[in-house]
Amino acid sequence: MHINMKTSLKYIVVLVILVGLVSCKKDSRPNYQYMPNMYEPIGYEAYQESDAFANGIEAQLPAEGTIPRGDFMPYDIPDTNDGYEEAKVNLKSPLESTEIDYAEAKVLYEVYCGICHGNKGNGKGYLVEREKILGVPSYDDVGRAITTGSIYHVIYYGKNTMGSYANQLNENERWQVVAYVEKLKADLEK
Amino acid sequence: MKKSYQNLEDNSTNNMKQVIYRNLTSTILHLGFILLLTFSTSVIAQEGDPANGKALFNANCAACHKLDRDMTGPMLRNVEARLAEEEGLDRTWLNSWIRNSSGLIKSGDAYANKVYNKWNKTAMTAFPQLSDQDISDILAYTAQPKPEPVVLEQVNIDGGGGEAGVSNNLILGALALLFGLLALALILVKRTLNRFAEAKGLEVVKEKRTPLWKAFAQNQFLLLVTAIFFLLASGYFVYGYLMQVGVDQGYEPVQPIHYSHRIHAGDNGIDCKYCHSSARVSKHSGIPSLNICMNCHKAIANVAPETLAEGKSEYGVDYDAEIQKLYDAVGWNGTGYTGESKPVKWIRIHNLPDFAYFNHSQHVSVAGIECQTCHGPVEEMEIMYQHSPLTMGWCINCHRETNVKVKDNGYYTKIHEELSKKYGVDQLTAAQMGGLECGKCHY
Numbered sequence: 001m002h003i004n005m006k007t008s009l010k011y012i013v014v015l016v017i018l019v020g021l022v023s024c025k026k027d028s029r030p031n032y033q034y035m036p037n038m039y040e041p042i043g044y045e046a047y048q049e050s051d052a053f054a055n056g057i058e059a060q061l062p063a064e065g066t067i068p069r070g071d072f073m074p075y076d077i078p079d080t081n082d083g084y085e086e087a088k089v090n091l092k093s094p095l096e097s098t099e100i101d102y103a104e105a106k107v108l109y110e111v112y113c114g115i116c117h118g119n120k121g122n123g124k125g126y127l128v129e130r131e132k133i134l135g136v137p138s139y140d141d142v143g144r145a146i147t148t149g150s151i152y153h154v155i156y157y158g159k160n161t162m163g164s165y166a167n168q169l170n171e172n173e174r175w176q177v178v179a180y181v182e183k184l185k186a187d188l189e190k
Numbered sequence: 191m192k193k194s195y196q197n198l199e200d201n202s203t204n205n206m207k208q209v210i211y212r213n214l215t216s217t218i219l220h221l222g223f224i225l226l227l228t229f230s231t232s233v234i235a236q237e238g239d240p241a242n243g244k245a246l247f248n249a250n251c252a253a254c255h256k257l258d259r260d261m262t263g264p265m266l267r268n269v270e271a272r273l274a275e276e277e278g279l280d281r282t283w284l285n286s287w288i289r290n291s292s293g294l295i296k297s298g299d300a301y302a303n304k305v306y307n308k309w310n311k312t313a314m315t316a317f318p319q320l321s322d323q324d325i326s327d328i329l330a331y332t333a334q335p336k337p338e339p340v341v342l343e344q345v346n347i348d349g350g351g352g353e354a355g356v357s358n359n360l361i362l363g364a365l366a367l368l369f370g371l372l373a374l375a376l377i378l379v380k381r382t383l384n385r386f387a388e389a390k391g392l393e394v395v396k397e398k399r400t401p402l403w404k405a406f407a408q409n410q411f412l413l414l415v416t417a418i419f420f421l422l423a424s425g426y427f428v429y430g431y432l433m434q435v436g437v438d439q440g441y442e443p444v445q446p447i448h449y450s451h452r453i454h455a456g457d458n459g460i461d462c463k464y465c466h467s468s469a470r471v472s473k474h475s476g477i478p479s480l481n482i483c484m485n486c487h488k489a490i491a492n493v494a495p496e497t498l499a500e501g502k503s504e505y506g507v508d509y510d511a512e513i514q515k516l517y518d519a520v521g522w523n524g525t526g527y528t529g530e531s532k533p534v535k536w537i538r539i540h541n542l543p544d545f546a547y548f549n550h551s552q553h554v555s556v557a558g559i560e561c562q563t564c565h566g567p568v569e570e571m572e573i574m575y576q577h578s579p580l581t582m583g584w585c586i587n588c589h590r591e592t593n594v595k596v597k598d599n600g601y602y603t604k605i606h607e608e609l610s611k612k613y614g615v616d617q618l619t620a621a622q623m624g625g626l627e628c629g630k631c632h633y
Binding site for chain 2: 008011012014015027028029030031032033034038039040041042046047049057081110111112115123126127130131132133134135136137141142143144158160161162163164165167168169170
């Protein structure tokens, strides 16, 4: 009789402890893991802190002067006013007209450009309408008179308030977007 | 009808003798002359319309100029008055600068060259399309006095919140009082009844009972049932506890910069892939580098006053201070980069164990799955948290239920045809295409 009572008491204690454990879990801290050495990577993970490099970050810039493998073409025109003028006049798209995928370019344009420049390229994107970003020109702006080369140059380096999109779009994607912007410009000038 | 009105009006306004042949044309001429007069005076005086000027300013100038802060170009509040006072330059100079600044620089104009050199030789875009009236309007807008900083009605907001709390407490208090009174009433009733019983000489029989716990301990059957119940209950809780070890659903760490997905992805409708661009092309969705923040925050140093107030009252966050943290990290002094940057130590939320492989691009680009399918309503999250358990069962479940998007994807044409023949279905799930094979994720 007495033993029985004690066991049930034990169960109650265990239960209370368990409930306590569960309720102690805080959302601002990661949970416990079984065998963390199977969870935690041995190799370096992207963005992690690491002693392997002087600045303590795993993600490093490529060594200066190196280029990635594949059909990579370095962009030599410098980020200056003269460079802008040079690109505006001389730079031409390496894409054949058959290589341009307007459907794909439209998707990219609407993610990266349309939010400010507007999905029609008239400078009235959602952020402009909400007056968050101001002064976005229409693509048919006569004072700017954008060309194939100047569009690419500005996507690559940014200009004035616009930032560089070189790390969000790769080389081929940039040229696709350039083609799409030219199409929007032609539509606006109609 | 119309004619009679016209005549009436003529009579009243001109106060002339009725002229029989007066007709509509003469009144139109009359009104037209007045209109012409008013219009011509406004052209001569060059009085700008600030409202139209604001629209023009926002459309053409605001990319580089702010009214009260230098940006890519100098600040423009009272620019016309300042130029006239400090440099003795008039509207003609401004007109030629705005319409063709590089031409003015080339002509050797002293102040034009000074400004050009001061602003890192960045040529101002030419605006040949702006008319004299447009420029007047814009200058009228810039000449408007600076608005007084809006005093946030913090007290009111807090008061409102406090009132809600008070009323809640009031209701609870009233309820407690009610129950207290009820209990009191019951006790009083019992006592009165007892007193009646005593008065009537009735004796309330008090039986001698075994205490409840003793009775319970003596009943073996009841003890057995209780023991089984406790065993089952504790088994349930132990199982639940063991199963949630290693699962970080709901994990919501405090990040070094308070970044609100609600404002960026929700209110402003910025696509997820705008910032997490590598989700399209790589294994990782990528933590955006700070230059992506600066794509917009070069121009946005302060949030709107109502957003600021909302942040302070609802989330206890000063959004402007958070933007300042970004500027400190990226080394931005308001007009240019100082070159002194420091990394932001974001805390990773979604983390798969090392023995499971997951690739974003396969799900985002190939399968075309919405980010929200796994990450939940991110556009409503003020603070990012892990929405899904990210357990294997959760992965497998989705692979079993989701049809593979084979349309417009030439890669799948052949295997789709063969597999649908094999399984005898029209739509293949990810599982039927090998989405359950161990080696797909564990190797």
